[in-house]
Amino acid sequence: MQLARITAEPGGAPRVVALVDGKIVPLEGDELFVSVTSIIAAGEAGVAKAQNAADKALAAGKVIEGPVKFMAPTDPAIYLGLGYNYRALAEHEGKPLDRPLKLFAKFANCIAGHEDVVRVPRAIELVDYEAELGVVIGKRASRVTKEEALSYVGGYTPCNDLTAKELPRPIDSGAVKLKCIDGFGPFGPTLITADEITDPQSLTLICRVNGEEKQRFPTSDMLHTVAESLEYVTRIMTLNPGDIVATGTSVGIGIIKQPPEFLKPDDEMEIEIEGYPVLRNKLVWEDAVPA
Secondary structure, three states: EEEEEOOOOOOOOOOOEEEOOOOOEEOOOOHHHHHHHHHHOHHHHHHHHHHHHHHHHHHOOOOOOOOOOOEEOOOOOOOEEOOOOEEEHHHOOOOOOOOOOOEEEEHHHHHOOOOOOEEEEEOEEEEEEOEEEEEEEOOOOOOOOOHHHHHHHHEEEEEEEEEEEEEOOOOOOOHHHHOOOOOOEEEOOEEEEEEEOOOOHHHHHEEEOOOEEEEEHHHHHOOOOOOOOHHHHHEEEEEOOOEEEEEEEEEOOHOOOOOOOOOOOOOOEEEOOOOOOOEEEEEEOOOOOOO
């Protein structure tokens, strides 16, 4: 199933809902439904309760109509990203295919929801899109093996790992100044529960800018699978329910094009796990882009 957090009015309290056949269905009647994180942290039983509540609400004609605001599905304490985790991009950039995972972190200030406007500071000139599969943790994960790793996943969500870029390209850029800008980590609009995606290596990711397709690539091309990535990460840190790992992007990003192609003010970006709802955000600069 698909879970989301919404507000139905400006400044209103967040509500947890299910998305069923395009309909927004309220989840009521259980203390689990206080957050998406609490549902997935309850495992299969929590998802089953949410599904049952959604079925009952639909049967009773309880559907939320009118415009709503989709928030990011969870509030991760840890938001990680993986660099050069796709064979096609690593080969294009001449990176060794057997290198260990390249990890970086985003902070809470990076989180944005569906249709949030991402406001770029004037100090940033070049911004690139990066479609990624976000893996949302469902239960406390520490020192897990790749064989058991997927049982720790609560669900999946589209991510846009927005990144400030520099030209000429530096040999080793600092991840913080490129990755950790306010709003540079949108994800959502829904969390697709893990029972619906039994094989995260069989998905297709798509990125569009102003309706034009820029990226389309299969998750089967990951150098380190979702399971392998979680094994690697949890060797050195503990992940908790709601935490998210964005698993890397592939070819089609603007900086590798000739000439490079970067985002412009008012560009509208769409990130999609094919077959599921699209994450959409507009990019604006706080003032004029510096000359």
